[in-house]
Amino acid sequence: MTDTVVRAPRRVISVLAAGVLLAACSTSPASSPSAPPATSEAPETATASTSTPASTLPEPSGTVRVYTSVTQDTVDAVLAAYAEAAPDVTVEVFRAPTGELDARIAAELRDGQIGGDVLWGTDPLSVQSYAAQDLLAAWSPPEAASVPEEYQTDTFWGTRLLNMLIVHAAEMADPPTDWADLTDPAYADGVGIPDPGFAGSAFAVLAYFESNPDFGIEYYEDLAENGAVQVQAVAEVLTGVAEGRFVAGMTLDKSARDAIAQGSPIEIAWPASGAIALYSPVAVFADAEQLVNGQHFANFLLTREAQEAIASTGWQPIRDDVEGPPIEGEQVSPDWDEVFDRQEELLMEYRAIFGG
């Protein structure tokens, strides 16, 4: 019996070794001559490329490894578009929820080499943290010019927007229209909110309210006093409202629109003071094995084709010139630079109110 255990792995190792060799052979010619030391060259590229199209990046071939926590349907849509743009590139995707993805990166980092070339996150928090640790390549994607300035840094760029807004039961007599309404006794014991300790999007909401003088952490105190209930996952709020466990709650726009399209008995209320928007950034690891291919893929996410693919799965594209889902009101955002260092502090404040 022990024999079978030892034998199977040997086959796997040899297959793996063959794969590594193949990958090394097929990609090294493409990457070695053209891969520039990213940090030093970045300024020149930046000025030179702001107006040039994506095609000026070297034509890629070989493989690129994408680490992402973006939902699978969106990844699939983008990959289909990329297969047309760069038919010679094999994209290997490692997709996992943010926590698992970050844990894998942390383990690989401590082991010496992050296994991915591109990082496509769901929210800016973890990407900011990698930027602060100098793990991301500083460069300038040619397409970055089309991205609104507030979603650009030296090392990562926004690719789409996620909007946190209010959902409520369909056919409600007096539905909530703004965030402040959720603390109204009319909705006592009937409001669901996502726990910011488990998801970046829920954390964005906490960060926005806490640092906004109109709300402050007192907003959460009022919610708690009104009997609001925290749930672990953002989607649970939506499910809870649809099933009648809650009358209203905070959730993400795309999942709410998807559920409505299928016939779920819920409605969206775009908060009058603004939906809380967070952006989903892309970056290339500084030590990427396939730096050039990684940059090509990251830049592609900002192109019109990729943005249309993203929009086709229901998310708001980052580019203004690509049509996306309906934006029915204001959009507000937390000051990501300001909240970046305060994750623990904010969560402690929150947990003092909602427990756990």
Added chain:
Amino acid sequence: MGAGRVLALLAVAAIFGVVIAWPLTRLAIEALGSGTAPFIAALGPEGVDAIRNSLLVALTVTALAVTGGFALALLTEHARVPSRSFLLAGILLPLLVPDFVSALGWTRAFGPAGLIDRLTGVELPGLYGPVGIVLVLASGAVPLAYLLIVAGMRTRAEPDLERAARMSGADGAMALRTVTLPLLWPVIAAAGGLIFATTMNTFGTPAVLGRPAGFATMTTRIYSDLAFSSTDAAFERVLGLALLLVAVVVLVVVLTDRLGPRRTERGSIAGPRGATRPAGRLPIALTWTFIVLTVVVPLLALVLTALTRAVGLPPLPENLTFANFGRAIDSRTMPALVNSLLLAGGTALACVALGAAVAIAPGQRWRRRGSGIVSLGFAVPGSVLAIGVLLAFGRSLRDSLLIILIAYVAKLWALAARPIAAALDRLSASAVHAARIHGADGPTALRTVTVPLISPTLIAAGLLVFVFALHEVTISILLYGPSSATLAVAILNVQQLGDPTVTTALSVLLTLLVMLCAIPLFVLRRWWSASLTA
């Protein structure tokens, strides 16, 4: 000891070193590398709360599940029950339902706007909170306790001793307390230790049912830190908390191992018990009520959810559809399923072989120590174990099926080893002695006496490991690569889209699939026991 035996023991020790000791050492190095800060953070006031909550839940669940499993085992093994196979199927069915939907099943069944609420207007109070967590976890653990205790009973049925006790004037309760329980203790302790460790490690149910009540456990804290593990401090807290969890689990498991009576060398080998006494009506009624409430209703709620067109619609005929099953699977599901089946099968074979290897350990003391030591791997939360395996083998084995297999074996070795060691404890040494006296050498005695006698436990252990490996969603998600994606990846892909109708559809498909896998196993077992008696 013969040279072959020494070599075999060395091989087992080496495998232990590679799959459990080295990854855990790497974890400890990373956690300690940053000083004591992670541990101090883990022991802050919230940390102590979480430890207390976890212990409270795990101890209650263990006590309830072991008592329930033992009672059910007495019912089905010591008495004649009508429609026995339906009863057995009902008791064991929860094992086949992936535990990532068990909390969902209960909330859809008994929660606000759940099935029972819709039908009768009654909802289960306290479902969101510690009471609900304990109920869901305990009813999920009952079949595990039942399976292991029944396997232990079948290793060595001792109707003579119980009959002797009854004839000497002991009433049923006294015979149970003085004869049956002490004889079964090793098996009960093994089952209890495993249930305790699984409960301490479980995340899905406390997250879904505990967060609304602000009820945190060690695992919800670990996963919350994991969500922010892009910062060093949070990552190190994950490791610190997880190592603390391991320490608590191993401490409790070792203590329970020491609690029980020492090996009982009373009695003789008796054939399988002929169940003579018909079971009372009350126990049977209670059992069926338990099965309907904790198995049938939640499962029905899950199936109805899977068939509903959109979340929140009542399960009326006009809202039912099979479309969710189509949305639950895509072109990646099949390869993932094949990988998961291969891995689960390989892990089950490896763990049963490694677990059975303790049979050749020199004496019961070493057997206990051995099964205690491998519990280390079982005590680590899945995602943290995966981090350890990545740290240990990430460079050389990344993306391979082998690295996932290593993690699975590290995690599930104890799930096979503890029941097998316990079954061996119940085995009478005289049988092996008799074989040796009649000229059988060690391996022959092992093959012709020991293995057939403990075969119920070997099968139960293999089945458990297989199902646990197939249903896990925390380990392979950190380890997979382009060609080694598992069901966990498919499940989390679907789960993250946030539509429970699709998630439940996938879990219903998975349950049906394991049922299909179980059928050949049962046929095989029939054939095996027939060939033994022939």
